[in-house]
Amino acid sequence: MSSDGPGRAVAAGASTAPDEKAAERVPRVLAADDDPDVLAALKLLLKAEGFELETATSPALALAALEKRDFDAALLDLNYARDTTSGREGLELVERLRALDPTLPVVVMTAWGSVEGAVAAVRRGARDYVQKPWDNARLIQTLRTQVELGRALRVGQRLEHENRLLRREGMPTMIADSPAMRPVLDLLARVSPSDANVLVTGEHGTGKELVARILHSSSARAQRALVTVNVGGLAEGVFESELFGHVKGAFTGAAADRAGRFELADGGTLFLDEIANVPLAQQAKLLRVLQTGEFERVGSSRTRSVSVRLVSATNADLHSEAAEGRFREDLLFRINTVEVRLPPLRERREDIPALAAHFLRAHARRYRKNIESLDAEALRALLAHPWPGNVRELDHVLERAVLMARGDALEAGDLGLRVSATGAPSLEQMTLDEVERVLIQKALARHGGNVSDAAKTLGLSRSALYRRLERHGL
Ligand SMILES: Nc1ncnc2c1ncn2[C@@H]1O[C@H](COP(=O)(O)OP(=O)(O)OP(=O)(O)O)[C@@H](O)[C@H]1O
Ligand SMILES: [Mg+2]
Numbered sequence: 001m002s003s004d005g006p007g008r009a010v011a012a013g014a015s016t017a018p019d020e021k022a023a024e025r026v027p028r029v030l031a032a033d034d035d036p037d038v039l040a041a042l043k044l045l046l047k048a049e050g051f052e053l054e055t056a057t058s059p060a061l062a063l064a065a066l067e068k069r070d071f072d073a074a075l076l077d078l079n080y081a082r083d084t085t086s087g088r089e090g091l092e093l094v095e096r097l098r099a100l101d102p103t104l105p106v107v108v109m110t111a112w113g114s115v116e117g118a119v120a121a122v123r124r125g126a127r128d129y130v131q132k133p134w135d136n137a138r139l140i141q142t143l144r145t146q147v148e149l150g151r152a153l154r155v156g157q158r159l160e161h162e163n164r165l166l167r168r169e170g171m172p173t174m175i176a177d178s179p180a181m182r183p184v185l186d187l188l189a190r191v192s193p194s195d196a197n198v199l200v201t202g203e204h205g206t207g208k209e210l211v212a213r214i215l216h217s218s219s220a221r222a223q224r225a226l227v228t229v230n231v232g233g234l235a236e237g238v239f240e241s242e243l244f245g246h247v248k249g250a251f252t253g254a255a256a257d258r259a260g261r262f263e264l265a266d267g268g269t270l271f272l273d274e275i276a277n278v279p280l281a282q283q284a285k286l287l288r289v290l291q292t293g294e295f296e297r298v299g300s301s302r303t304r305s306v307s308v309r310l311v312s313a314t315n316a317d318l319h320s321e322a323a324e325g326r327f328r329e330d331l332l333f334r335i336n337t338v339e340v341r342l343p344p345l346r347e348r349r350e351d352i353p354a355l356a357a358h359f360l361r362a363h364a365r366r367y368r369k370n371i372e373s374l375d376a377e378a379l380r381a382l383l384a385h386p387w388p389g390n391v392r393e394l395d396h397v398l399e400r401a402v403l404m405a406r407g408d409a410l411e412a413g414d415l416g417l418r419v420s421a422t423g424a425p426s427l428e429q430m431t432l433d434e435v436e437r438v439l440i441q442k443a444l445a446r447h448g449g450n451v452s453d454a455a456k457t458l459g460l461s462r463s464a465l466y467r468r469l470e471r472h473g474l
Contacts, residue, residue: 026050026051026052027050027051027052027072027073027143027144027147028051028052028053028054028069028070028071028072029046029051029052029053029054029071029072029073029074029075029143029147030053030054030055030056030062030065030066030071030073030074030075031043031046031053031054031055031056031074031075031076032055032056032057032058032059032061032062032074032075032076032077032093033055033057033076033077033109034057034058034077034079034080035077036057038077038132039055039057042055042075043055045136045139045140046140046143049140051143054071058080059080059089059090059092059093059096062074062076062093062097063093063096063097063100066097066100066101066104067100070101071101071104072105072147072150072151073104073105073106073107073143073146073147073150074097074104074105074106074107075107075108075109075143076090076093076094076097076106076107076108076109076126077090077108077109077132078090078091078108078109078110078111078117078121079111087110087114087117087120087121090108090117090121091117091120091121091124094106094108094121094124094125094126095124095125098124098125102372103150103153103154103157104150105127105128105146105147105149105150106121106125106126106127107126107127107128107129107130107142107143107146108121108126108128108129108130109129109130109131109132109134110129110130110131110132111131111132112131112132112133114131118131127146127149127373127375127376127409128142128145128146128375128376130142142376145376145379145380146376148353148379149353149373149374149376149379151353152353152354152356152357153353153357153373155177155354156175156353156354156357156358156361157357159173159175159354159358171214171217171218172210172213172214172217173358174207174210174211174214175351175354175355175358176348176351177350177351177354178348178349178350178351179348179350180343180347180348181343181348181351184340184341184342184343187338187340188211188214188215188218188340191215191338191340192214192215192218192219193218193219193220194219195219195220195309196309196337196338197290197309197310197311197312197334197335197336197337197338198212198215198310198311198312198336198337198338198339198340199275199311199312199313199314199318199335199336199338199339199340200212200311200312200313200314200339200340200342201313201314201315201317201318201339201340201341201342202313202315202341202342202343202344202390203315203342203344203390203449204315204389204390204392204444204449204469204474205345205389205390205391205392205393205473205474206342206343206344206345206390206391207342207390207391208273208313208315208342209228209271209273209313211311211313211340211342212226212228212269212271212273212311212313213226215269215311216268216269216271216309216311219269219309221267221268221269221309224265224266224267224268224269225264225265225267225268225269226265226268226269226271227261227264227265227268227269227270227271228271228273229242229243229261229270229271229272229273230273230274231272231273231274231275231277231278232273232274232277232451232462232466233274233463233466234277235463236279239278239279239282240282240285240298241254241258241260241297241298242260242261243260243261243262243282243285243286244260244262244285244289244295244296244297244298245257245258245259245260245262245263245297245298246258246260246297246298246299246300247297247298247299247300248299249299250297250298250299250300251298251299254298254299257297258297259297260295260297262289262295262306262308263304263306265306265308266306266307266308267306267307267308268308268309269308269309269310269311270308270309270310270311271311271312271313272310272311272312272313272335273312273313274313274314274315274451275312275313275314275318275335276314276316276318276321276326276327276450276452277451277452277462278327280326280327280328283327283328283331284328286331287328287330287331287334289306289308290310290331290334290335291334292305293305293306293307293308310335312335314449315444315448315449315450315451316448316449316450316451317448317449317450318332318336319332320448321450344387344390345387345390345391345393345394346386346387349383352382352383352394353379353382353383355391355394356374356379356382356394356398357373357374359394359395359398359399360372360373360374360398360401360402360410363398363399363402363403364402367402367403369402369403369405370408371402371405371407371408371409371410372408372409373408373409373410374409374410374411375409375410375411375412377411377412378401378409378410378411378412378414378415380412381412381415381417382394382397382415382417385417388441388445388474389441389472389473389474392473392474393473393474396473397415397416397417398410400415400416401414401415401416404416433472436468436472437472437474439458440454440458440465440468440469440472440474441474443457443458444474451465451466451469
């Protein structure tokens with residue numbers, strides 16, 4: 001791992017590649033039409049709307065322009081003088097431009113009423129179409145959306161590329177480019193190489209475990225084990241022997257000596273997930289090993305010592321848990337030498353296009369489907385959704401959509417997002433399963449993400465709630 005740390009290495013936001021400023025750059029559009037009046041009108045309109053426009057009066061000139069420089073979008077007429085009605089030249093141009101730059105969003109202009117041409121163009125890789133004479137507002141909106149989508153695809157592709165290189169070193173993929181994530185990336189880059197104990201907080205599905213893996217794989221302990229314990233999933237009473245191990249005969253069922261997770265993580269990292277659920281009675285033992293590195297297996301008096309870096313995660317507010325006496329304050333100050341707060345996805349919507357593109361590629365590869373993009377309507381739906389289940393929910397939505405999709409671009413309908421931007425659907429519109437999901441989300445929100453309390457409110461055991469969380473992808 002370079003001294004730049006994981007923030008720089010794995011996330012676009014923290015690196016300084018030349019195309020970094022793409023998001024702030026004036027969008028550059030290539031327009032091709034053999035009618036100079038059309039090009040003049042486009043120039044006037046696009047300039048006023050903050051675009052830079054380069055024009056070409058023939059397919060050959062359009063290709064030459066793209067060979068010289070990159071564009072954020074291309075706007076092409078389908079009919080050219082040599083062959084004014086079939087649109088064949090225009091369709092060929094779509095294909096050739098896409099071959100030169102597969103991430104270039106192409107929008108075609110068709111004569112009013114000639115939908116067949118538009119359909120044929122979309123089949124060959126055009127992303128959208130407008131009809132002539134065009135509606136100014138709609139044309140601008142279409143171009144803006146395509147520019148944004150194209151940039152997201154490019155960022156996603158570059159991150160994938162960087163990550164492929166990094167995966168050889170075992171670095172997991174993290175996509176984060178939004179202003180809300182920049183401080184997080186900076187913090188990760190600074191603390192990863194150290195041995196500092198890190199507490200990762202954030203709602204369900206925000207990427208806490210992913211952060212734990214990044215912290216481990218970019219630390220000096222990367223070659224040793226990362227051992228994960230889901231404290232929330234441990235039955236009451238087994239915490240101590242799970243963590244510290246036991247000797248034969250220590251309790252009924254202890255048939256042999258067994259090493260605990262602290263011993264397994266010696267030299268490496270221990271990830272304690274859902275740490276708010278450590279029983280109060282066990283918190284003192286945890287504190288001791290964190291202070292001294294020493295512990296005994298259950299049933300043994302021999303003191304063992306280990307070198308373990310602790311990363312813990314919670315979706316509860318440990319400070320208020322401590323204030324209410326459910327979590328030891330001295331333990332809190334031991335585990336949160338550094339606290340990494342992951343913002344919910346709704347506070348970093350800028351990341352949605354790149355995350356969606358990333359999950360789309362991953363699932364398309366996994367299910368061997370030839371799906372390369374999502375259409376503008378689908379992107380709008382993703383951007384409008386409230387994402388109560390955060391990045392994991394986005395991952396699941398894209399997985400389902402890839403499975404459902406029939407075409408080679410995902411459409412809004414494939415996403416199955418029933419909650420509209422304007423609010424939740426009424427009870428009558430929901431299935432029993434969806435109602436359950438909503439009630440669980442509400443209970444979690446009410447208890448600040450504390451699973452035990454939410455389970456109590458719902459009349460479920462904690463493990464029953466965990467099973468449901470998993471099933472609903474929450
Ligand atoms: N920034 C990101 N870039 C790419 N993938 C991400 C990102 N954040 C999360 N993911 C993916 O989303 C899924 C959920 O993330 P993760 O399991 O780390 O969340 P979590 O906060 O631990 O959730 P929970 O609270 O439910 O345990 C994982 O598959 C993870 O790899
Ligand atoms: Mg987790």
